[in-house]
Amino acid sequence: MAYVQLVILLALLEFLLFGWAVGSARVRYNVPAPAMSGHPVFERYFRVQMNTLEQLIIFLPSILLFARYINAWAAVALGIIFIIGRGLYFRGYVQEPAARHAGFVLSAIPNVTLFVGALIGVLRAIYLGG
Amino acid sequence: MAYVQLVILLALLEFLLFGWAVGSARVRYNVPAPAMSGHPVFERYFRVQMNTLEQLIIFLPSILLFARYINAWAAVALGIIFIIGRGLYFRGYVQEPAARHAGFVLSAIPNVTLFVGALIGVLRAIYLGG
């Protein structure tokens, strides 16, 4: 379903922008490549990008299987919450690491929900003879 | 085939648990965010998570293409060995970095097998007119 694919691409667009922010922070805080540390604010940008990558590897298969086996519109809604939560995570983290938790939770809840729904959907398909 | 999807979700569940272990290790070994180093045992947990992410980006497309072009049950079996190997990698690495090799090999062999099988399957599909 094309709306699910659109949400996936928007999540990837957000990740692209996070990567661009890391590149800018590398220049702004004078952390020459290949270093990944050296200025604590640069490290925050880098951690946002890395943590989002860790989340995306769960998100992409989970949203596709959730949409297939549970409900495509619920998958879209959860995906949008995930993207918003990641945006708040970015905003909070670069201001102050302790401020990252709200956005983290707001993106982790839809992500885990997509994952658990996908797991339930696949198990149901197996028991019904998938 | 739903069993292949189940194996994919179980591999992602293991990765989620590794991520949770990194978060706990961050608190336990007192490595405040955004630092990614500062205590050698914390760094082991972090490396398990990162290395597993590096493996998963190979694993996910490979198991799907292997299941499609070679054999779905063989894909399931190799996927289960991969998950067990990653578990041993985690156990070994957090005890002692030198003890990570057995689990690494036990997860790399099924992963490379899935990759090579997928490649053979795709090449065969091309030559047979895919």
Add this chain to the structure above:
Amino acid sequence: MAYVQLVILLALLEFLLFGWAVGSARVRYNVPAPAMSGHPVFERYFRVQMNTLEQLIIFLPSILLFARYINAWAAVALGIIFIIGRGLYFRGYVQEPAARHAGFVLSAIPNVTLFVGALIGVLRAIYLGG
């Protein structure tokens, strides 16, 4: 389409080789696990691998959606340019971090093109009633 799958597997093969190069560099420059820093040349290898992982999470969904909604042969061509660009990025970066830019751009252009094309394709499918 099997040629798109072949390009995906070749991009993953390149990433596997980058990972192998990181492992060799860890031994050659004496950076014992789990450290991710300690020798600037090792760090270059590591950054090539990490940056390629960041690109692949965009590349894989984008090339599939581009092939589906825009054109499969154009997707194959852009994918091959991406792989070549990543190879140049590797070669440049390990020689000298400042030499990484040409390869980075040569892989970023096809990757962003695949992403934008996928987005246009999905939006068109939605407006045409996908």
